[in-house]
Amino acid sequence: MKVLTIAIPCYNSASYMERAIESLLVGSDDIEILIINDGSKDNTAIIADEYEKKYPNIIRAIHKENGGHGDAVNTGLKYATGMYYKVLDSDDWFDKKSFIKVLDVLRSMANKPEPIDMLITNYVYEKVSIGKSKSINYKSAMxxxxxxxxxxIGDFKISQNILMHSVIYRTEILRNCNLELPKHTFYVDNIFVFKPLPYVKTMYYINVDLYRYFIGREDQSVNEKIMIGRIDQQIKVTKIMIDLYDPTQIESKKLRKYMTQYLTMMMTVSTVLLLKSNTVENLNKKDELWNYLRSKNKNLYEEVNKTLLGKLMQMDTFIGKKIILSGYSLSKKIYVFN
Known part of the structure; x- marks a missing residue:
């Protein structure tokens, strides 16, 4: 069995996917790289096949019809043979020195009678166009x-949500929770991280900047204008997560608090984008989303409403909206996202 499977979902990624792949090759035969060609129309398939031919013991090219990022992640999980599973988006890359250290830890865990369920590392926002980067670490929380x-664990800051960039799950955990991401839907990485959490019993945190998260392409899914244009998909993902989670079923108080914080973040992102668009239709969608939370999961609504962010997001006054949008602009400058 391989120690780690890294799935690289690729859609028309020919111009940048090689950086992602090359950053993984220091892992030797202990890793498995699955290049998932999600129905690309450029030379992605050719590049994937060339890498498989060059590194047959490490790389496998998998070609499929277009199903979106989530479906590519599902495909990677289906074919994964590694004890652990990690997703690397095709426009991102790993820091090689950090990756070597992570693999050393995973190798040692793989030999234990009860290997850890989740490994967490830092990730770095790389806003190359303006020459800025920002590392997100968890050292005050873990x-x-x-x-x-x-x-x-301690208290998580708003910036310290565990994201797909920072998490490596034991493959069996993902399969045991029946993880299956929806097709043709953006922002499903939140479901990928969120759904398995109650199945996780043991964790390990390494304070290294492993994942380099590229920010700046105009067609990127986290581009603010694109996010507003795809707001229905953001809302869809948030509703799926609401349906997945009942705080009364979570024994650990700290896990319950963290998962509630994560849902609050999701509600916040949707609310801010709907307010920024400032159309009557989208303002109505904001109210509908909060009503959905209240009607579908009253316990969760009450938990979210206890948080400062939860209270702020439901302020319908002019001043309330001003506070929300100003807070978002400040966070954007501090954390260099979008």
Whole structure:
């Protein structure tokens, strides 16, 4: 069995996918790289096949009809043979020194009678166009370089949500929770991270900047204008996560608090984008989303409403909206996202 499977979903990625692939090749035969060609119309398939031919013991090219990012992740999980599973988007890359250290830890965990369920590392926003980068770490929330449980974690800052960029799951955990992301839907990486959390019992945090998250392409899904244009998909994902989670079924108070914080973040993102668009239709969608949360999961609504962000997001006054949008602009400058 391979120690780690890295799936690289690719759609028309020919101009940048090689950087992602090359950043992984320091992993030797302990890793498996699955290049998932999601119905690309450029030379992605050719590049994938060339890499498979060159590194037959490490790389496998998988070609499929277009189903979107989530479906590519599903395909990677279906074919994964590694004990652990990681997703690397085709326009991003790994820091090679950090990757070597991560693999050393995963190798040692693979030999334990009870291997850890989740490994967390830092990730870095790389806004190349303006020469800025911002590392997001978890050192104030998690013990470093030891096995721990949810009871050992501290408080997560708003910036410290565990994202697809920072998480490596044990493959069996993802399969046991019946993870299957919806097709032709953006922002499903949130479901990927969120759904398995109650199945996770043991964790390990390494304070290294492994994942380099490229920000700046005009067609990128996290581009603000594109996010507003795809707001229905953001709302769809948020509703799926609401349906997945019942805080009364989570025994660990700290896990419950974290998952509620994550849902609050999702509600916040949707609310901010709907307010920024400032159309009557989208303002109505904001109210409908909060009504959905209230009607579908009253316990969760009450938990979210206890948080400062939850209270702020429901302020319908002019001043309230001003506070929300000003806070968003400040966060954008600090954390260099979008």
């Amino acid at each position: 013990p470093e370089e030891r096995i721990f449980t949810w009871d050992d």
